[in-house]
Amino acid sequence: xxxxxxxxxxxxxxCNLCRKHRLVFxxxxxxxxxxxxxxxxxxxxxEQKEFQKVAFDFxxxxxxxxxxxxxxxxxxxxxxxRKAAQLGFGGIYVQPEVGGSGLSRLDTSIIFEALSTGCVSxxxxxxxxxxxxxxxxxxxxxxxxxxxxxxxxxxxxxASYCLTEPGSGSxxxxxxxxxxxxxxxxxxxGSKAFISGGGDTDVYVxxxxxxxxxxxxxxxxxxxxxxxxLSFGKKEKKVGWNSQPTRAVIFEDCAVxxxxxxxxxxxxxxxxxxxxxxxxxxxxSCSLGAAHxxxxxxxxxxxxxxxxxxxxxxxxxxxxxxAEMATxxxxxxxxxxxxxxxxxxxxxxxxSLCSMAKLFVTDECFNICNQALQMHGGYGYxxxxxxxxxxxxxxxxxxxxxxxxxxxxxxxxxxxxxx
Amino acid sequence: xxxxxxxxxxxVIDYAVKIRVKPDNSGVVTDGVKHSMNxxxxxxVEEAVKLKEKKLIKxxxxxxxxxxxxxxxxxxxxxxxxxxxxxxxxxGKDYETLxxxxxxxxxxxxxxxxxxxLIILGKQAIDDDCNQTGQMTAALLDWPQGxxxxxxxxxxxxxxxxREIDGGLETIKINTPAVLxxxxxxxxxxxxxxxxxxxxxxxxxxxxxxxxxxxxxxxxLEVLRVDEPPQRQAGMKVETVEDLVEKLRxxxxx
Numbered sequence: 001x002x003x004x005x006x007x008x009x010x011x012x013x014x015c016n017l018c019r020k021h022r023l024v025f026x027x028x029x030x031x032x033x034x035x036x037x038x039x040x041x042x043x044x045x046x047e048q049k050e051f052q053k054v055a056f057d058f059x060x061x062x063x064x065x066x067x068x069x070x071x072x073x074x075x076x077x078x079x080x081x082r083k084a085a086q087l088g089f090g091g092i093y094v095q096p097e098v099g100g101s102g103l104s105r106l107d108t109s110i111i112f113e114a115l116s117t118g119c120v121s122x123x124x125x126x127x128x129x130x131x132x133x134x135x136x137x138x139x140x141x142x143x144x145x146x147x148x149x150x151x152x153x154x155x156x157x158x159a160s161y162c163l164t165e166p167g168s169g170s171x172x173x174x175x176x177x178x179x180x181x182x183x184x185x186x187x188x189x190g191s192k193a194f195i196s197g198g199g200d201t202d203v204y205v206x207x208x209x210x211x212x213x214x215x216x217x218x219x220x221x222x223x224x225x226x227x228x229x230l231s232f233g234k235k236e237k238k239v240g241w242n243s244q245p246t247r248a249v250i251f252e253d254c255a256v257x258x259x260x261x262x263x264x265x266x267x268x269x270x271x272x273x274x275x276x277x278x279x280x281x282x283x284x285s286c287s288l289g290a291a292h293x294x295x296x297x298x299x300x301x302x303x304x305x306x307x308x309x310x311x312x313x314x315x316x317x318x319x320x321x322x323a324e325m326a327t328x329x330x331x332x333x334x335x336x337x338x339x340x341x342x343x344x345x346x347x348x349x350x351x352s353l354c355s356m357a358k359l360f361v362t363d364e365c366f367n368i369c370n371q372a373l374q375m376h377g378g379y380g381y382x383x384x385x386x387x388x389x390x391x392x393x394x395x396x397x398x399x400x401x402x403x404x405x406x407x408x409x410x411x412x413x414x415x416x417x418x419x
Numbered sequence: 420x421x422x423x424x425x426x427x428x429x430x431v432i433d434y435a436v437k438i439r440v441k442p443d444n445s446g447v448v449t450d451g452v453k454h455s456m457n458x459x460x461x462x463x464v465e466e467a468v469k470l471k472e473k474k475l476i477k478x479x480x481x482x483x484x485x486x487x488x489x490x491x492x493x494x495x496x497x498x499x500x501x502x503x504x505x506x507x508x509x510x511g512k513d514y515e516t517l518x519x520x521x522x523x524x525x526x527x528x529x530x531x532x533x534x535x536x537l538i539i540l541g542k543q544a545i546d547d548d549c550n551q552t553g554q555m556t557a558a559l560l561d562w563p564q565g566x567x568x569x570x571x572x573x574x575x576x577x578x579x580x581x582r583e584i585d586g587g588l589e590t591i592k593i594n595t596p597a598v599l600x601x602x603x604x605x606x607x608x609x610x611x612x613x614x615x616x617x618x619x620x621x622x623x624x625x626x627x628x629x630x631x632x633x634x635x636x637x638x639x640l641e642v643l644r645v646d647e648p649p650q651r652q653a654g655m656k657v658e659t660v661e662d663l664v665e666k667l668r669x670x671x672x673x
Binding site for chain 2: 038039046047049050051056057058086087088089092096101103223
């Protein structure tokens, strides 16, 4: 259902196009997802189509009009995200009894794909927040679930996921942040790097070393903002993802109660990896949304821009290029949705499929957005046009949540390990 | 007073779709085209749900007349907070000629059957822009009507309606049972929440045939031809105001 903004209402209902509002107007049109062969609602159940519709409407009305401003002014859109949480987007695959929406991974993918057409950066943060809420819901005990999940699902509180360190990115299991047991507290020392939301969020899900070397020595602790010894680095200046702050998270003799540990000692790495499987589907879904929006933007530009006496849409090279973009988009979408289904069913191929989906989709969708920018010619390079923001925002999807190189490691290991 | 409100919801081509006329000029292309709930119907549903939340009415029943796909539109209304739905099955030739006269007869029959206290409709549908169904329904039932409502408040068994008219705003007070039609500024329709979409699955949609209601669907209108509006002609640029006035006189505009 469309909660029509005042601008689009008077412009559209019952009267002709209002030329001076064309730019904002066009954006809304494009984000509606009206275009046959790449329509993302094919093959979905009635209920999933409803979820998708709400997400598309929310993206078009509440996010798209602000996407550029949030990027340029580096605004963390707390109010908008809380509005999204009111619709149930704060804990999409968290269980209802602690405030979540209890939906499937496929439902989640569909929702993030649609939201991403409104703003990739904000949707990506919402997906990270969802991942943290799920980790607490799944691996926490009832006391922890009740303490943290309801506020996270309503986005009364925001969450960050802390795994990466200055010295351990792809080699995550070599992390150094230590957590020494002292009475009924762990004393944390170390620092995390590139933490999305860091400094502005309230709940930090931190992987730290409670035992010996390697993955088996890692545990998962929930650290709350305001805990003495918890501080943050400077806000990083990034190429994209500017609607979420990124900071280092620093622990200096930071005491965290043992009751904040999720699961058992030594289970942390396992929890982190399980969280990332879903996180990879979510990030890939965000790339899908950006690619979808970019294909529509490119399509509309081809229909309008004229050179050599005719519209670009009559140029066979561009027609073929657009067809290739559409094909890769649909192929990507199918892979992500299958990975989501596999994860939901805990299928044997779930982990490798999630890795394949992340690898393939983030790469292909970046290429699609990049092509769309190229098709805009010089205009594509201007910040007045949305396509450049999609390109900048999804570039990082090929790097985080496990670089695409690490995805290749996971897949080749699956093939080459004797079982 | 039954406290029951009927809300009519119509499935129309989505407002963002570019409309195309069929090659044989018999109508517009609807096959494979994205459809959704008429925006004014969304506003009507929102108003009904708001009245229920204020405890001024007890039950919201969403009604749609059309083929199987109309059930999707009813489900959207249920996801917004309507309690149950009624799908009046009209398909094929009957659906092609379905217009305000037939729909208002159906709504009138349902209003009597369901003992409705209020009927809330959108002021018009964005496909035919008729702006007739509300008025005809009120006439058939001999009920008062508050059309183009931009504000609705209930006062016991009466309804105060602020109407948007050409001259400005008109406030009227009418007795219930009554028919209201929603205008643009009445409210901002809510998004369905994920939990409400899931709850909507369990709400009931009853199937009814127009014959069961004793309604004759024969149309008194025949569409002869549908054409695209004329292509917008290029304008003319003039240098001075005098030139402009002269041009306006030449083309008979002034």
